[in-house]
Amino acid sequence: MTEISASVLTVEKDNATTIFYNLETGKVNYFHIDAMDGKFVPKNNLELMKDYALTISHISNLGLDVHLMVENVEEIADEYLMLEPEILTFHVEATKNEERTKNVIELIKNSGTRVGIAISPETKIEEIKPYLECIHMILVMTVVPGKGGQTLIPETLEKVRQLKDYITENNIDIDIEVDGGINDITSKQAIDAGANILVAGNYLVSAENISEAVKKLK
Ligand code: DX5
Ligand code: ZN
DSSP states (O other), X not given: OXXXXXXXXXXXXXXXXXXHHHHHHTTOSEEEEEEEBSSSSSOBOHHHHHHHHHHHHHHOSSEEEEEEEOSOHHHHHHHHHTTXXXXXXXXXXXXXXHHHHHHHHHHHHXXXXXXXXXXXXXXXXXXXXXXXXXXXXXXXXXXXXXXXXXXXXXXXXXXXXXXXXXXXXXXXOOEEEEESSOOTTHHHHHHHHTOOEEEESHHHHTOSSHHHHHHHHO
């Protein structure tokens, strides 16, 4: 079954609670928090995203799907783990070496949270293969990380397909999430390629009827 994770990256502060409410009643499965530090990606929105994550954890029954686009993974992960997210994802390009990556996986697991590893469009799937047995989700970036409202890069779906084949062949039970440029057309392509969790920001937040938009994505 396909699940939808609503990115709140581009939600304006003024009507944030209304949008959060509409997303939840529109039956998304998770709230996707995009934390950016101004180093791993140009923009810094750490304060706003923490604020949204805190609000959502107070008013919603849905789990947080936290996507860290930060260099100092350990520190920011610690802050989010206090909110007991459903899943916490960091970039393999941020942790870089195997020892550090494994330590971060342990850090997240020790808090009883599911672990995701994200790969940017230019990164080869070989980089994350060593970790697939011990994490819960692969986040395939379908745009260059950093901002919402971009167009999906078609080649990234080939990576989803390769990963799907690899996990099937090796009997690995893991979710594949796609993130960036997902709409009612690209959602179908992503699902066909093997993704089972779709992040959608702009498409949902700008929809006139969020509930209809969620149905179209699924
Ligand atoms: C991009 C973020 C995505 C993005 C999704 O760096 O990780 O979560 O905001 O937004 P849309 O669906 O608008 O591409
Ligand atoms: Zn994201």
